[in-house]
Amino acid sequence: MATVRQGSQPVMxxxxxxxxxxxGAWEAPRVVGNVALAVQRAREQGVPVIWVQHNDNELVRDSNEWQWVPELVPAxxxxxIHKNFNSSFEATGLDAELARLGATHITLAGCATNWCIRATAYGALERGYDLTLVNDAHxxxxxxxxxxxxxxxxxxxxxxNIAMTWLEYPGRITGTAKASELDFSKPVNAR
Structure with a gap:
């Protein structure tokens, strides 16, 4: 069993x-708007925001395709964090940054659902973090x-979204929330 993180320190x-x-992603303008709203809500509530950016043969660092969409600008x-694998945890400094921030609860949004979001969600749970998937922001x-x-x-x-609503790990909270309803002061458990 993973070491369960004690406390309630959120991070986006x-x-x-x-x-x-x-x-070409499904409903991209709406989803990007919801990611921006989730980031805004995190900032309003004093929650740190971590930006994970993929590099590979198709997303060459510093190319136009590699850049953040114009609607999202890291502050x-x-x-x-820069990554080369699907999980944001693999061969990156994400875990160290989360430890530095004292993070115990990750709120997750982004692309692509079936690759990097899924791998990062499971990676977080396997490392003992609570997880909220922003169900309208991926x-x-x-x-x-x-x-x-x-x-x-x-x-x-x-x-x-269904998996993260019903998935159970010992000592961890999983759930989903809409971007407009994010409240980082209390854990989510949608059941």
């Missing part, structure tokens, strides 16, 4: 809301499965 983690990731002093693209079937983005998003 925004993952990969980058030009090349958001381009002076916000932590920025998105992905539909996937052609190559056999005449398509995995629809909306279904992938619904699946992760």
């Amino acid at each position: 983690v925004v993952v990969d809301v980058q030009v090349g990731v958001v381009d 002076e002093g916000d932590v920025r 998105t992905t693209k539909s996937m052609n499965l190559g056999n005449g079937n398509t995995l629809e983005a909306a279904r992938v998003i619904d699946d992760l």
Whole structure:
């Protein structure tokens, strides 16, 4: 079992809301607006915001596709983490930054639901953090499965929202919340 984090220190983690990731994603303008609202609510409540940005062969560092979408701008002093794998925890300094901040509860938003958001959510839970997934502030693209079937983005998003609502880990709280309803002063448990 993971070491469960004691306390109730929240942090907002925004993952990969980058030009090349958001381009063509399901309901991208609405979702990006909700990510911006979640960040605004975190800042209003004095909650630190951590920005995680992906680098790989398709998202080459400093390219246009690698940049944050124009609607989102990290503030002076916000932590920025660069990653090369789906989980924001793998081979990054995220865990160390969370420890420095005394974080115990991660509120998560961003892209892409079926890759980096899912991997980061499970990574957080496996490391003993409580987790709130902002259920209207993550998105992905539909996937052609190559056999005449398509995995629809909306279904992938619904699946992760349901999983994070009902998933149980010993000693940890998981749940979802809408961006407009985020209250970082109390843990979420949607059941």
